[in-house]
Amino acid sequence: MNDKAAWSKFRMPTWEDDISLNHDSLAPFENSPPPTEIPVEKFKTADVLPEELLEGRPLSEFIQRDTYPIPALDDREGYNRNHDARFFITGLADYLKIRAAAKKYDVDLQSYFDFGCASGRVLRHFCAQSEIPHLWGSDINxxxxxxxxxxxxxxxxxxxxxxxxxxxxxxxxIDVVSAFSVFTHIDTFETAWLAELYRVLKPGGLCYLTVHNDDTWKLLQNAGEENGLLKRFCQVDPTFEEQLKKDIPVERKCYRYTDVGPYRALVVHSNEYLQKTWGRYFDILEIRGKAHGYMQSVLIGRKKG
Ligand SMILES: C[S@@+](CC[C@H](N)C(=O)[O-])C[C@H]1O[C@@H](n2cnc3c(N)ncnc32)[C@H](O)[C@@H]1O
Structure with missing residues (x-):
């Protein structure tokens, strides 16, 4: 939930809500049953969970290990409306992608931090599927x-x-830090957040961060008007379609959808900006286009020495 109307049904706002969200929301959770009790296999679509990520292991093994409930739509940032199974599968895919990246870049994954983790779409898999001893998550909500x-x-x-x-x-x-769809919303003090991630990483540690970058911009340029992300950008900025006729702005660009609270913008980062700015903290190993959801890219970097 990211606007005052949404949470004011629970209580009056307090100063903490200007700098975070729902700091004392006590409304009960209305979860769905755990993956073991829903038809997950039906949603095993190749575009979300490529076969190679499973490395020959049956999906049923992963399902059996996860006994945690699935959070309600409002408690999972609106992800996968009416598709609890898909919510489970996308988180599993992201977990497996992080494990694969750690292996590829020779990082012994003993500590993991998910910044902006929400209700654990990805972290739940670290808990259920791994024995990694040091797990951390944080969120503004x-x-x-x-x-x-x-x-x-x-x-x-x-x-x-x-x-x-x-x-x-x-x-x-921390060996690996991730942020899924978080820097796509952070409009202020971005470099200070990057410095925090840099600080907590061990020497040689990896970051796995998703962005709207050049690849996203090209996808938006070719998207039909029914495309959800395109619609959101156009709602926020009526001149967005005009802007799309040009190349991605070189400087980071924030599209603010509200002035209320601290979670309020869509953000676009050109690859040139990422190199110039994020590249001071991390050696950028890869930027994988369209590697998160349908429109976001994944930047994998190693903490600079
Ligand atoms: C689009 S959601 C993605 C949630 C989660 N990473 C996932 O992939 O399911 C963005 C998340 O970032 C959190 N967030 C936004 N700004 C933040 C900040 N400055 N610090 C920590 N969390 C933040 C929001 O509360 C929200 O849970």
């Missing part, structure tokens, strides 16, 4: 943090952070 505290195991440590860039995780302690 306190309700997500309460969900994780209620349903995921003690091995996971969760933090309700606010919009001022500061994460209370020790220096040089």
């Amino acid at each position: 306190g309700r997500h943090i309460r969900w994780l505290n209620d349903y995921l195991p003690q091995r996971l440590k969760v933090i309700h952070n606010n919009c001022v860039p500061q994460i209370p995780i020790a220096d040089h302690s």
Whole structure:
């Protein structure tokens, strides 16, 4: 939930809501049953979970290990309306992609931090599918943090952070940090957030961060008007279709959809900007086009020495 109307049904806003969301929302959760009780295999579509990620292991093994409930639509950022199974599968795919990236770049994955983790779409798989001892998640939405505290195991440590860039995780302690669809929304203090991720990573550690970049811009240029992301950009900025006739703006561009609260924009990063700015913190190993959802790219970087 990211607007005042949505959460004011629970209580009056307080100052904490100016710098975070739902810091004390106590409305009960209305979860769906765990993956073991829903027809997950039906949704095993090749575009979401490529066969090679499973490395020959049957999907049923992954399903059996995950006994946590599936959060309700409002408690999972609206992901996969009416498709609890797909929500499970996309998170599993992202988990497996991170494991594959760690293997490819020779990182022994013993500690993992998911920044902007929501209610654990990806983290739940680290809990259910791995024995990785040090798991961390943080989000600006306190309700997500309460969900994780209620349903995921003690091995996971969760933090309700606010919009001022500061994460209370020790220096040089994390092997891989991820942020799925988070820098696509951070409009202020981006470099300070990057510096925080840089600080917590161990030497040689990896970042796995999704962005709207040159690849996304090209996809938007060729998208039909029914495309969901294109519609969102056009709602936020009526001149967006005109802008799309040109190349992606070289400088990072924020499209603010509200001035309320700290979670309020769609953000676009050109590859040139990523190299110039993010490249100061991370050696950019790859930018994989269309590697997250239908429109986002994944930047994989290694902490600079
Ligand atoms: C589009 S959702 C993606 C959630 C999750 N990463 C996933 O892939 O399912 C963006 C998430 O980032 C969180 N967020 C936005 N700005 C944040 C910030 N400055 N610090 C931490 N979390 C933030 C939101 O609360 C939300 O949970």
